[in-house]
Amino acid sequence: MTDREEAAREQVLDAARERVLDAAQELFYGRGVQAVGMDAVRSASGVSLKRLYQLFPSKDALVLEFLRQRDVRWRLRLADHVEAQPTPDERITAVFDWLHGWFSEPGYRGCAFINTFGEMGAVSSEVAAEAQHHKKAFHDYLARLVTAAGRPDALAGQLALLAEGAMVTAAISGTPEPARQARDAARLLMQAHPGTGQP
Amino acid sequence: MTDREEAAREQVLDAARERVLDAAQELFYGRGVQAVGMDAVRSASGVSLKRLYQLFPSKDALVLEFLRQRDVRWRLRLADHVEAQPTPDERITAVFDWLHGWFSEPGYRGCAFINTFGEMGAVSSEVAAEAQHHKKAFHDYLARLVTAAGRPDALAGQLALLAEGAMVTAAISGTPEPARQARDAARLLMQAHPGTGQP
DNA sequence: TTGCGTGGAGAACCAACGTTCTCTACGTTA
DNA sequence: TAACGTAGAGAACGTTGGTTCTCCACGCAA
Known part of the structure; x- marks a missing residue:
């Protein structure tokens, strides 16, 4: 050839x-x-x-590739929206605004990693590993935003919990409203974890 | 007979x-x-x-009964622990302490409703309805605790997001630590949503 | 033009699983 | 003791789905 x-x-x-x-x-x-x-x-x-x-x-291989591609695409879409914000603090709250947009898309069915983990995580260690990787990458991204805002590390984990909770609640309840609640809570936690506003 | x-x-x-x-x-x-x-x-x-x-x-009927029984048992176990606390504020934080105990149980695999919703929610409206019912009942319970503490309603939804996020994160990461993070965040949100401490 | 390799459509194969059926053993009653 | 109904063990049935195989049409080299 x-x-x-x-x-x-x-x-x-x-x-x-x-x-x-x-x-x-x-x-x-x-x-x-x-x-x-x-x-x-x-x-x-x-x-x-x-x-x-x-x-x-095999189907398993396709499933893993589906998850890997989704991880990359999802985090790129999020970063695209977040990086457009001018200040570190606005970049943090932008995460939750982006979530609101995502939850509002027709056909929103929650987080693919949470869903697939629930479906096969107990039976497929590879699927579990992909979910762990995705969630860790999201957490690390939040941690970078938090550090850039000069706020303490502890805030990042708390923001991650709000975001995960919002994804689940929006999926089950069928409304994008949890994103708003999470953003409000995030703002309050930011006030409670004061930072320099600068790294 | x-x-x-x-x-x-x-x-x-x-x-x-x-x-x-x-x-x-x-x-x-x-x-x-x-x-x-x-x-x-x-x-x-x-x-x-x-x-x-x-x-x-049918298997579907058994699955629905499994979910209904779990809903009752789970909320009873939670309430048992929470009601043992003397003050309204302590009852709120006790929710997260109970979560920590749950997450630490061997064989913890996340929330059955989140998992089953992820597995079949798109294909079985009955399963989706059970998940909605369970999550609404949990939210309403938090709202009652929040009201009893004389704090504003908005706090309840935020606490619910922290709890849901902690369940998911504990399941995927395999550690009970998210319960602690959620409790810390809950305490900060309580400070931000001041109440009378009495209904 | 004739043979050959490639690729597609879908049949075929095999295992798993939800559900039903059969057969047998046992306990109860006249 | 003899007839009968019940219940359990597991075979059987039908469907679904992952994976492979067969058959045929097409395009390219000698």
Whole structure:
């Protein structure tokens, strides 16, 4: 196979991979992992089963890749919104405003990591590890924002709890309101953990 | 069938029902609903499949009963601990101390309602309704504690978010520490929402 | 043009699982 | 003791779903 052919083939594979992962995001997030068969992924992506299994050797592998991609995309979307704020304190509260926007999206069904952990965390250590990684990365991100605002580390964990609680409560109750409550609570905790406003 | 016979038969059925629900609590909570087959419930409970289906017409019915029983038991256990505290403010923080004890139990796997909602909430409206009911009852209980402490209603929702966040974070991270963080945050929020200390 | 490798559609295979059925053993009653 | 109903053990049934296989059409090299 020539270099040109190889490159062309790789483009085809990449495109198929993208379609499969797009379908996985939609289906696994929307209905839950166990409620979605590989056949549904096939129909939704338009990629044949043969190719699907060439790209991902098993459903488990696809699930893990779904989680890894979601982790990256979710944190990028959050950071995009947060970094647009001018001051460190505003960047902290922006987290909760972004959550409100997310909760308001049609089809919001809670945090994929919390849901998938609840579904398979007891039975799949890989899924549990992905959830841990995602939540730790989120916590560390909050910790950086808190440090940048010159506020004590203890605040970060508390903000994380508010955010996690808001995700769960918004999902179960079906309203985006918990984001507002969490933001209000976050503001009060910031007052209680005074900082310099500067790092 | 005489009255005496009927009473005896009912005792047998009640005992079987209890064994089935005990097994369901252990298995569904520990491994997730979909990961547990009716055969596993049968082995764990020692109740024959025939009886099992006499007591619960389907797995779905058993799952719903599992959730309903858990709701009652969980809230009773919480209230038992909370009501033992002398002052309204102490009753509020006792919620988080009780959470710490719960998170520290071997086999803690998060909140069954959050987990089951993540697993089946998108596909079973009954499961979603049970989760909503349980979470609303918990929120209302917090609201009563907050009112009893003469503090503003807004505090209750914020405390609920901390508690939900702590359940999720403790489950995924595998440590009971989030309960402590949540309690510290709750204390700060109580200072920020001053009350009379009396209703 | 003819053979060959590649890829897609979907059938096929196999295991798991919810649910029902059969068969057998036992205890009770005339 | 003999007939009967009940209950349990586990086989059986039907469906679903993950994974693999078969068959066919198409495009490219000699």
